[in-house]
Amino acid sequence: MKNSFDAVIIGAGVIGAATAYYLTELGLKVAIIEKDYPTAGSTSRCIGGVRQQFAHPPTIQLMIQSVKLLTEYQNDLKWNIEWYQGGYLFLAHSEEKKESYLKAIAIQKEFNLPVSFLSPEECQKIVPELNLEGLLGGVFCPTDGQVNPFKLTFNYLNEIKKKKGKLYNFQKVIKIEIKNSKVIGLKTNKNEYFSSPIIINCAGPFAKEVGKLVNLDIPIEPERHEAIVTEKIDKSFPCMIVDYREDGCYFVQKHTTGNIVGCYTPIPNIPGYSLDSSFEFFIEMSRRMVRIIPKLKEIRILRQWAGSYEMTPDGNPIVGETPIEGFYLNCGMCGHGLMFAPAIGKALAYYIVKKEFILPLKDFSLFRDFSKKEVMK
């Protein structure tokens, strides 16, 4: 049959692309169904940071693997993905924050992360224009970095097309067929039928909607996050700067172009799939950035935009099996999809094909206890 595949992936964001890449590596014939163009959902809206500094051990292990894989793509496979290890600097402005960072460091050290707590002066050596007012120090991990989300996704897609993979753009899945509680195929709005014993939900902010097609309630809610980009300036700092105060923000200078991109987590959060821009964010983001690096007030903002964080109750992704045989999840990335993608795509592919856990995916199961929250969200 023409449209018969070993696995069908719903969503051509970075997660879907990475999962498809590793499935084709393992010899499967894979189709990706994308309702828009690749990266149209959340991937193209992310600011491109990759970090290993988390407090949840399985997350740390996956991120370490992602960093290793990104380095391999760039150095060994010669992919042009603009991967650059400039580090991540988390600023501490209160004893309480410092304490929580020190606790996280203790966990991260168990995995041999080269992370350390720096004095304000040491922070200033990394970010020369940093405002030291009220700063107690910061945690820095030099092996964290930044990558170009589009280029990473398009490299994956390029590779799967060379193998037994196919990408179907501008097709929306409208029906998933189940027989004897096993998935057997799906139908799109272009009236095409794809038969496959494995269907993987990588639909990002739309994962819940896709779950509804098989009557599965997936605890994922999208939230609106906004971002800005400034004009290009000379290289000013190498790392992502994260300020976790209630009115904090995070931003990074793109090492290839020199633009600064940044965003913050709104409090209270803004649930729903809205991609509108708000004037409040425009002003607040400017104020918050300048508070950290006063010199930034001289540069111009080019654009603001919005994207979705797909949040789960505990701030960790949902990956793996569901009660329906053959229906897998790889979603609910809570804003960390890009950094999870290489490792989580590989781990899920190995689990599906070889039934082996190469990384601690069990902790991200749909059947876990959702009450323990990620501290370094």
Place this chain on the structure above:
Amino acid sequence: MKKNNFIICRCEDITYKEIEDLIKKGFTLEEIKKLTRCGMGYCQGRTCFNILIRLLNLCEQNLIPKKRPPLKPIAIKEIIKYFENEKQL
């Protein structure tokens, strides 16, 4: 002047040939924008998008990317000045 060397996006130095190659591969406007950065520079597509849209002959799948604020680049200090004035009122 050779047709291939035409600069289409002046902010990011993208040539006619680079765009044409991607169109031939079947990429849409949004994808071309993201892969080349055409329209993501200082002018935010105000100069190049009209040419790009012509080249792509606007089909259903090539809707024009969303226009986002600000209308033109604005210095952060101006925004902060506005913020401080608001606070005083």
